[in-house]
Amino acid sequence: MRALELAIIGGTGVYDPGVLSDVRQVTVDTPYGTASALVGKRGDKEIAFMARHGYRHTVPPHMINHRANIAALKMMGVKRVMATCAVGSMNTAMPPGSFVFMDQFIDFAKSEVRTFFDGGDRGVVHVDYTNPYCPEIRAALVSNARRMGIIASDGGCYVCTDGPRFETPAEIRMFQMLGGDIVGMTGVPEVVLAREAGMCYASIAMVTNWAAGITGEPLGHSEVVEIMQANGERLRELMMLTIDALPDERHCACGHNAPDMPWLGRVDV
Numbered sequence: 615m616r617a618l619e620l621a622i623i624g625g626t627g628v629y630d631p632g633v634l635s636d637v638r639q640v641t642v643d644t645p646y647g648t649a650s651a652l653v654g655k656r657g658d659k660e661i662a663f664m665a666r667h668g669y670r671h672t673v674p675p676h677m678i679n680h681r682a683n684i685a686a687l688k689m690m691g692v693k694r695v696m697a698t699c700a701v702g703s704m705n706t707a708m709p710p711g712s713f714v715f716m717d718q719f720i721d722f723a724k725s726e727v728r729t730f731f732d733g734g735d736r737g738v739v740h741v742d743y744t745n746p747y748c749p750e751i752r753a754a755l756v757s758n759a760r761r762m763g764i765i766a767s768d769g770g771c772y773v774c775t776d777g778p779r780f781e782t783p784a785e786i787r788m789f790q791m792l793g794g795d796i797v798g799m800t801g802v803p804e805v806v807l808a809r810e811a812g813m814c815y816a817s818i819a820m821v822t823n824w825a826a827g828i829t830g831e832p833l834g835h836s837e838v839v840e841i842m843q844a845n846g847e848r849l850r851e852l853m854m855l856t857i858d859a860l861p862d863e864r865h866c867a868c869g870h871n872a873p874d875m876p877w878l879g880r881v882d883v
């Protein structure tokens with residue numbers, strides 16, 4: 615059995631790892647709080663699964679402890695993260711029901727600490743985000759999605775808001791002018807912290823609705839969950855095919871120049 619090196623972070627509508635076998639729960643105490651994951655096997659790989667909103671969707675976007683989650687994965691030895699998220703679309707080329715493998719983000723969420731490096735003993739760092747999402751994992755996602763007949767966009771700009779409210783049509787118009795394609799409430803700072811921790815991070819955005827004001831229809835969380843659950847099987851299959859396809863060694867630059875984080879010890883899982 616190979617060491618645990620890959621984790622899935624499930625967003626709205628993705629609360630269980632589905633296809634992993636011999637699943638056990640692992641709880642990790644980090645300097646930022648406690649986080650737990652389910653760890654199981656996929657072939658000869660060990661995979662961790664974390665439900666971003668809790669396993670029964672009890673944690674709203676602005677209360678997610680992203681630092682504890684990513685620190686726990688780092689302490690478990692995880693080097694690659696594949697995340698899912700539900701998004702609204704403001705780009706007609708990315709309709710509801712389609713997937714977006716984003717390559718850029720714009721951060722409009724402000725309510726939370728957005729770094730592991732708080733100064734003092736922990737240092738001050740300024741990390742490069744020219745390519746915030748792992749190109750190697752994204753390429754594998756795109757080719758497996760094509761093979762599965764999934765309608766998907768290779769690249770897209772994700773705008774992150776604080777939530778938990780949906781946006782106003784005026785905000786969506788502004789985000790469109792700024793070059794945003796899709797909007798969600800949880801993708802940042804998760805992607806930022808993963809890069810600080812030297813991990814590859816890729817995100818599978820599932821478009822659940824047109825963003826506010828585009829059709830004039832009011833938005834509701836139950837519709838978002840419904841679309842996510844209707845697509846849950848395809849999403850899981852895509853992730854599993856991609857995990858199988860990824861080479862053992864990373865060929866991207868995501869882990870290059872990662873700052874040291876000696877305050878995060880290793881845990882056995």
Ligand code: HPA
Pocket residue numbers: 700701702703780781797798799822823824825826833838
């Ligand atoms: N806005 C923000 N977050 C979302 C949306 C949206 O329209 N749909 C799903 N998550």
